[in-house]
Every structure is written in structure tokens, then in C-alpha cells.
Amino acid sequence: MQIKDFMIDQNLKELTEHRTVVLPVACYETTINQNLNGFIPLHWHDELQFVLVRKGEAFFQINEEKITVREGEGLFINSGCLHMAKDNIDSGCVYICLNVSPSFVLSQELYTTFVNPYIQATNISYLHLVPKELWATNILDSIMKINQLIKENPPYYEIDVSLHLTLIWKNIIINGVQIEYEQTEMVKSQRMKQMLNWIHTHYAEKILLDDIARAGGLSRSECCRYFKRILKKTPLNYVTDYRIQKSLLLLQQSESNVTDVAYQVGFNSTSYFIDKFRKSMKMTPLAYKKSKNS
Numbered sequence: 001m002q003i004k005d006f007m008i009d010q011n012l013k014e015l016t017e018h019r020t021v022v023l024p025v026a027c028y029e030t031t032i033n034q035n036l037n038g039f040i041p042l043h044w045h046d047e048l049q050f051v052l053v054r055k056g057e058a059f060f061q062i063n064e065e066k067i068t069v070r071e072g073e074g075l076f077i078n079s080g081c082l083h084m085a086k087d088n089i090d091s092g093c094v095y096i097c098l099n100v101s102p103s104f105v106l107s108q109e110l111y112t113t114f115v116n117p118y119i120q121a122t123n124i125s126y127l128h129l130v131p132k133e134l135w136a137t138n139i140l141d142s143i144m145k146i147n148q149l150i151k152e153n154p155p156y157y158e159i160d161v162s163l164h165l166t167l168i169w170k171n172i173i174i175n176g177v178q179i180e181y182e183q184t185e186m187v188k189s190q191r192m193k194q195m196l197n198w199i200h201t202h203y204a205e206k207i208l209l210d211d212i213a214r215a216g217g218l219s220r221s222e223c224c225r226y227f228k229r230i231l232k233k234t235p236l237n238y239v240t241d242y243r244i245q246k247s248l249l250l251l252q253q254s255e256s257n258v259t260d261v262a263y264q265v266g267f268n269s270t271s272y273f274i275d276k277f278r279k280s281m282k283m284t285p286l287a288y289k290k291s292k293n294s
Contacts, residue, residue: 023158024101025165027143027150031094032058032087036248038281040085042231044193047099048119049077050168052129052143056091060084062126063189064230069095074129074140076172078118081125082192082230096147104162105169114173122185124177135171142168191216192230195223199239203246204266207239243267244280251289258285 026047032039042061051058052074060067060075062083069075074095077083079102087093105115118124129136142164149157149164198215199207212235213223227235243265250261262273262285277285 023161024104025146025150025161026097026099027147028097029054029094029147030097031092032085033090033092037245039087041245042082042084044080044082045099046079047101048079048105049075049083050098050100050129050139050143051075051077052096052098052140052147054094054096056093057088058093058095059086059088060126065125067126067128069128072131072140074136074143076127076129076139078121078124078126080119080189082189083126096143098143098146100165105165115169117179118172120181121177121179122182123180127172127175127177133175135175138171139168188226191218192226195226195235199235199242203239203243204264206268207236207266209235212239239266240276241280244277247273247277247285248288251285252292254293256289258289261285 024047030040035041051060051069053069053071055071057068057070060069060077060083062075062077062081067075068088102115102119103111105111127136129139131137131140146161146164149160154160195212195216195218198212202211209220209223213220216223216226218226223235227233227238231238233241246265247261250256250264251258258274259270262270265273267273267276274284277283277288281288283291
């Protein structure tokens with residue numbers, strides 16, 4: 001079942017429980033433009049994520065890097081990495097999303113040697129899975145089979161899912177990526193999450209650049225560099241975009257009105273909210289409200 005509204009905490013960590021009744025695994029097909037925002041907003045989770053694009057093509061951002069994933073291709077997104085996805089060129093993109101608890105990939109005895117080093121590596125935020133590579137083809141095939149197994153629930157399917165996860169991880173390892181650990185990259189990631197955490201806690205209040213920079217222990221100029229490098233926008237533009245995201249659910253409530261919603265999400269002017277909303281969503285807040293309540 002597709003998740004259309006990602007519940008995240010103040011630190012952008014997704015709160016969705018990724019599991020079946022028995023397994024710490026979730027596998028479902030996602031149509032990107034059916035998400036509440038029209039795209040998959042920036043978030044992160046402890047689970048490993050594997051993606052297989054079934055139709056169209058998707059634009060992904062993982063931490064600072066951007067990549068287009070075409071039909072038949074896929075992605076491995078490492079634990080704890082910030083990521084988002086948009087439909088590329090209105091292609092009607094549909095992809096299989098497989099989320100797996102790292103501790104379930106291999107047995108406890110093998111986890112320390114073969115899983116944990118890859119999760120901690122600072123040079124593997126993602127891997128692009130392209131079918132011309134045998135190791136990638138093996139992973140994509142296993143994603144497809146796991147999706148089918150979870151849909152059909154045949155006898156002992158849990159064991160088969162576990163076997164395919166083992167094969168997936170073996171192919172990640174034999175891909176041959178040299179693991180690197182860079183303390184500065186770990187610090188950057190932590191500071192970025194601290195600043196996002198602060199924004200998501202205080203978005204309904206007046207926010208200054210100094211406040212955001214202080215949350216990350218950075219100067220104003222360094223704070224701006226972090227946001228421009230990782231999110232390709234200024235800190236205050238991010239605040240505006242986040243406020244608009246938060247307004248979408250409120251606007252869908254029948255008793256809400258545009259002015260109240262504007263102030264609830266931190267805008268101090270209804271006209272400014274309408275202007276920014278129109279630029280972001282290509283319609284006014286009132287038109288959006290009517291479209292969702294018709």
C-alpha cells in the first residue's frame with residue numbers, strides 16, 4: 001500500500017513503521033505524484049531503502065547528490081541519508097520501494113563484519129542500480145521477487161524474503177566499493193539535521209537566519225553554504241517551502257480558512273502566503289482547498 005503522507009518528526013525522521021506483521025520489511029509500489037505534496041518530501045529513516053522504477057523516471061536527491069533513475073533502473077539508499085524524490089518530466093513514475101531494517105539483512109553473527117561497516121561508511125550514501133551491471137541486475141531481480149512474495153503471501157514466504165535480502169546484500173558487497181569513513185562528513189550530516197530539527201520545531205514562529213545558524217553551531221555564512229550545497233536553496237527559502245508543506249493538510253480540513261492556515265504555519269501576512277503558495281503549488285490556497293474538498 002502506497003504511503004501518500006509521510007509522517008516525520010521534527011528531525012525529518014520518517015515515523016512510518018516499515019514492516020509486515022512478521023518481518024521488519026516493507027515493500028510497496030509508489031506513484032510519486034499521488035503523494036500529498038505531489039512529490040516525496042525530504043526525509044530519512046534508519047532502514048535501508050531499495051528502489052526499482054517500474055514506469056517513467058524519477059529525480060532523486062540523496063544528501064547533496066542528485067540523480068535521475070529511469071525505468072528498469074534502481075537505487076540503494078543507505079541508512080540515515082536524507083532523501084527526496086520527484087516525478088521527472090511528468091512521466092507518471094511508479095517505483096517499488098523496499099525498506100529493510102539493517103539488523104534483518106544478515107544474521108547477528110555476520111552483521112558486525114558485513115553490514116555495519118557499510119552503514120557507517122561516509123562515501124556510500126547511495127548506489128545507482130543499472131541493469132547492465134550483473135550485481136545490480138541481481139539486486140533488481142530480488143526486489144521484484146520480494147515485492148511479489150509479500151503481495152502473494154505463499155507458504156513460508158518469510159524465509160524466501162530473507163534469502164533474497166541475503167542475495168541483495170551479497171551483491172552490494174561484491175560491487176566492490178571501497179569503504180571510507182570521514183569524520184567531517186559525519187559532523188556535516190549531524191549539523192544539517194540539527195538545523196532542520198530546529199526549523200521543524202519552530203516553523204510556526206518568527207524565524208531568523210541567526211536562529212537557524214545557532215542551531216547548527218555555525219556562522220550565518222556557513223549556515224547558508226550548508227543549505228545551498230545540500231538543499232540548493234537558502235535557509236529562509238527552505239522555511240517558506242516547509243511552511244507551505246505544513247499548510248496542505250490544514251487546508252484540506254473543511255472548517256479551515258486561508259487566513260487562519262497562513263498564521264498557523266508561520267506566515268504573518270495572508271497575501272504573502274497566497275503569493276508563495278501560488279508560486280510553489282501553481283494554484284492559490286483557496287483553489288487547492290476547493291480541489292481537495294470537492
